[in-house]
Amino acid sequence: MDGIHDLGGMQGFGEISMESEEPTFHEPWQATAFALMFASQVVVRSHNVDEYRHSIERMNPAHYLQADYYERVLTGTASLLVEKGHLSAEDLSARAGGAFPLSRPVAPSPMADLSPQLEPRFSVGDRVRVLTISPAGHVRAPKFCRGCVGTVLHRAPKFGFPDVAAHGGTRRKEHTYHVEFASQDLWPGEGSSKDSVVVDLWDSYLEAVNR
Amino acid sequence: MDGIHDLGGMQGFGEISMESEEPTFHEPWQATAFALMFASQVVVRSHNVDEYRHSIERMNPAHYLQADYYERVLTGTASLLVEKGHLSAEDLSARAGGAFPLSRPVAPSPMADLSPQLEPRFSVGDRVRVLTISPAGHVRAPKFCRGCVGTVLHRAPKFGFPDVAAHGGTRRKEHTYHVEFASQDLWPGEGSSKDSVVVDLWDSYLEAVNR
């Protein structure tokens, strides 16, 4: 989805503030939120990691931007536990003693019609273009590289294709590629000609470019 | 700028809630904020409307999304009054008795290098493409139509070119055009073939398309 989570290249953000000696968790609830996220996936087996990532993407955009990272973790996890029927939204709200905002529902037609690419189609050095798909559901090709042409640096192993897994389809695995894009191809007229961005992209997000 | 204000086509937003018999202002401070916005431009002559629009775009994205419309009006206006030297941020914060968040500074290189188009280049029926510029400053070609091809429906009068006016450059005027884009050209695979979006675009945002 063209959602608030797809932040790469968005402008208007300020300085990055760093904290020295930052602890793993600042507050006890953050450790609990992490444990709940983990347990929901590996003990309850309520949902997979792709569904989980997409549940966070479906948060109200204003809530997403102002929330702490672990608040997003908790909101996505709770939303899926409710959607899968393990918990009820009313019960959570009653227990919490106030409104408990959950993520918005999955879009009606979440997936682009991509052919499974079970065999690798590309090799190191190949020029490839990222498809200009904009499905309403989960997709891991960031918007900033869609339509752009890059070069394959490396072929990684096969991993579950996230668009399908996030929406309960048949699990399939495909190779991903580390594809290098010149920064000036992504954002013409900006930056240095020496710079590049390498994006890890599933085979079916790509098409061959004839030289 | 590719900022949070450029919302057209962004996904993840929910239902639109309407209020019957909505008053012009819900709270007295909103009328004051409106008056301050208006007075800053026409009485104080602190800044022009393009600078004003851009000042709102420069708000922290999380603040922008959670703020009421008139809170954005006030924040943009106050930011320019401070930037132009009429007011001081410290004084505003002291008077308000708490933090007074202002917009972020103007980007270092805010404008794309567009040639002034003082004479109209296009006529009704012409096919035109929107340039794929992404300047860090003010620009009024929405991102959703950049790179897309549409048809000129109407040539409007000349109006001040906003990119230049928002950044204190020499004022110039150019015609704008009502350019119609098929919805399915903007978002392939979605919507109805009967639908379109008409965008009002300055001449220098456009290039001719040879049929």
Added chain:
Amino acid sequence: MKKQEMASIEQRTQAVRDALLEQGLVTASDLDTFAHMPEDWKPENGAAVVARAWTDPDFCRRLLADATAACAELGYKGPQGEYIVALEDTPAQHNVIVCTQCSCTAWPVLGLPPDWYKSPEYRARVVREPRRVLKEMGLNLSPDIGVRVWETSAETRYMVIPLRPAGTEGFSEEALAALVSREALIGVAMASEPA
């Protein structure tokens, strides 16, 4: 270091007002005038324009040719009304207005925009999925009708001339105007059927 808590929006508004007044950059009377100015800008103005267009074919022609001048004939002009364009609905084509990047409207004929028009929800969605948005808002359009979404990205300010409802033959301009809401002038509703 803990961040200072944000002052309320009332306090912040008051702070800007007090600072400008104390420096003599504006007067209380200026601010009072501007705070009340929007009272003259209201959708009833646009409704009167539509009712006139429904009943006076010559006016309708003038409105479609030059809405700025036609609205001024009825006394409606001013800020954000410098270049008005009227969009005529037909049985085959529905028009709807948005401003995705801020929240521009033709103040003299529509009034200051309502909250829903200024919401991120409306601005983000109506350009991409107009039929779904209109349906949620209560306007279920037939698939046969085309939808044109007008994005207020430059200085043109739009108003919609909705279809005249059936059963209103012989109605006065006043009675017709009462059927035209702000929502109909923006294009998220039809003109009301007569009661």
Added chain:
Amino acid sequence: MKKQEMASIEQRTQAVRDALLEQGLVTASDLDTFAHMPEDWKPENGAAVVARAWTDPDFCRRLLADATAACAELGYKGPQGEYIVALEDTPAQHNVIVCTQCSCTAWPVLGLPPDWYKSPEYRARVVREPRRVLKEMGLNLSPDIGVRVWETSAETRYMVIPLRPAGTEGFSEEALAALVSREALIGVAMASEPA
């Protein structure tokens, strides 16, 4: 109708915990285990890998060929470490890691990511203006050095092998590892100069 006020994040977290426990879907001991699990994932692990690579050319070759296996040699493996790739800085090429869409990192060797890495600011900006971001964070790169930004968009988890600082000849692995911060493993800092 006024919207109900949002419960605090502490209350919301507790609500999910209590509901899952009461339904018997998880046990308190499960949650305790998972809450403490991140204690084993820490940047000191990645620093040890880098120090070994600096001192053992065979290990360095293995690390560059198959970082997952090389990290596992030192005992570092587990969730979010299923496919690790090590990125070797050179005098001409600097590497920096981001996850723009969520906040993925190689937990076993970098630890859970710090707040700045998870911030919208870092995620939005470092792909588009890496030099400016790095400079703000204290790393001023010469224009002669190329910057490669690695976007963690799929299942590969990256770690940077920073340049070994001058003046560290003969240092022990332990002394070398102490020069490698989490920030250096992500690529927003260099390895520290010896004191």
